Amino acid sequence: MSSLANRIEAYIKRLLAASPNSTLVLQRKELAERFRCVPSQINYVLSTRFTTELGYLVESRRGGGGFIRIRRLDLNxxxxxxxxxxxxxxxxxxxxxxxxxxxxxxxxxxxxxxxxxxxxxxxxxxxxxxxxxxxxxxxxxxxxxxxxxx
Amino acid sequence: MSSLANRIEAYIKRLLAASPNSTLVLQRKELAERFRCVPSQINYVLSTRFTTELGYLVESRRGGGGFIRIRRLDLNxxxxxxxxxxxxxxxxxxxxxxxxxxxxxxxxxxxxxxxxxxxxxxxxxxxxxxxxxxxxxxxxxxxxxxxxxx
DNA sequence: GCAAATTTGTCCTTTTTTGACTATTGTTAT
DNA sequence: ATAACAATAGTCAAAAAAGGACAAATTTGC
The missing domain is CATH 1.10.238 (Recoverin; domain 1)
Known part of the structure; x- marks a missing residue:
């Protein structure tokens, strides 16, 4: 049974794959609403599946207009x-x-x-x-x- | 996404880049109207994104015909x-x-x-x-x- | 049954947005 | 010249809009 975390992970990866520059900008709150979960679940997914070691770069910003930017590092x-x-x-x-x-x-x-x-x-x-x-x-x-x- | 403050910042930087002498004169009220926001939002943008530390010089004048002048100081x-x-x-x-x-x-x-x-x-x-x-x-x-x- | 992974909740920090009030400058009528 | 008024811009603090940290509760896989 695909866990919630897995489904969120898959969703993000799908969007990333579709992105021309391997970069995705989204909002934690919005994503949490889409999956009907608490926002901190998003942090869990990011911190377990989108780490630097796994080749991802995650940046974010708080406050109004806040966002989370996820980049897959297509390294040489x-x-x-x-x-x-x-x-x-x-x-x-x-x-x-x-x-x-x-x-x-x-x-x-x-x-x-x-x-x-x-x-x-x-x-x-x-x-x-x-x-x-x-x-x-x-x-x-x-x-x-x-x-x-x- | 891109917050109002970000959009205003980008707008100002665009104008600055297009200016031959890196100087821009505009009116707070007018700019606020263009972005449909309260005038003090402009002050917020200026004080967070166009600081001396970041190499900008901002001067202004109140009253009729008041203005705000923004200058970018390039380092050499x-x-x-x-x-x-x-x-x-x-x-x-x-x-x-x-x-x-x-x-x-x-x-x-x-x-x-x-x-x-x-x-x-x-x-x-x-x-x-x-x-x-x-x-x-x-x-x-x-x-x-x-x-x-x- | 236990350890690891997941899910949730609570409280906290940062950033943005708004509005009320103030200060300054220019214009006009007296 | 001056007093009123109009036109600007500034300050500051409250409210709103995000995201973060972390730990408790729950579920899952051996």
Missing amino acids: RDKVVQIMEMLSELNSEVNKDEALDFVTRLMESRLITRRENRLMKAVLNSEFFDDQANHAEMLVCMLKVLLEDS | RDKVVQIMEMLSELNSEVNKDEALDFVTRLMESRLITRRENRLMKAVLNSEFFDDQANHAEMLVCMLKVLLEDS
């Missing part, structure tokens, strides 16, 4: 594969030097520009990260942006 | 250098929102790309800076990299 397959492979290599503990080397490799693979390379390194080198040593997290944060690029 | 490299110098001096005076607005300006003035814009915002938005709150320093750090480039 090769790029995704490359970055994923590179990522999975160093997903555990990454220190600063490894993070910097990784950025260099991204540039050498032409996945980022020279400017982006320098920008990322400047961030990683900044004093903020010297003690905290959360270079890996910052790196992933920046990589997500690159993955979002259609 | 020299100005950014100046701003950076100011920034690095008055470090703690810049909060996150101001930093984000500035990045938006950089992009609209074509000094950085869309990707760089997103990258920088991701960094500024990252949880690392939430408590430390030295957004200005990070911003300057990133700007230096971008400006030393040709």
Whole structure:
């Protein structure tokens, strides 16, 4: 028995597929009314089926005229594969030097520009990260942006 | 969807883009009539979307023949250098929102790309800076990299 | 039967819209 | 010149219109 969440998921995917630019803008309230459910059900569906990991980008805005924008990231397959492979290599503990080397490799693979390379390194080198040593997290944060690029 | 405020914003930006000197003079009442809204809605749009932080200058005059003049101030490299110098001096005076607005300006003035814009915002938005709150320093750090480039 | 997934409800935050009241400037009649 | 009046724009706060977070309740799949 197809659950409500499944049906909402299917509905959104159908609309996305029909959208020329893989982007969909809708209203939570409206969608909830269509499926006769509470609005927070929509959040549940979005947070379980339209995550970044699954290749979706969800943005929203509150207030009058508020909306939810869902984008399917039609990524250049090769790029995704490359970055994923590179990522999975160093997903555990990454220190600063490894993070910097990784950025260099991204540039050498032409996945980022020279400017982006320098920008990322400047961030990683900044004093903020010297003690905290959360270079890996910052790196992933920046990589997500690159993955979002259609 | 697109709220009234968004539509008014878009309308003004369209007129601004079409204006040779990036300046626009209009009347609040007239604009309100065009969009069939209360005049103060115009003030709302101006104060949320055409702020100094976002690079706009708004002047006005009341009374008969009153008007509102909106000017877009484009950034160039020299100005950014100046701003950076100011920034690095008055470090703690810049909060996150101001930093984000500035990045938006950089992009609209074509000094950085869309990707760089997103990258920088991701960094500024990252949880690392939430408590430390030295957004200005990070911003300057990133700007230096971008400006030393040709 | 239990754990995971789903569904619902409640309270909260953000953004927009509206309206009443105020302030300023230009125009006109005296 | 001045007083009234008309024509603008500004301020501010309340109400309305979204969406978010999170946890309790319920259902489903092993």
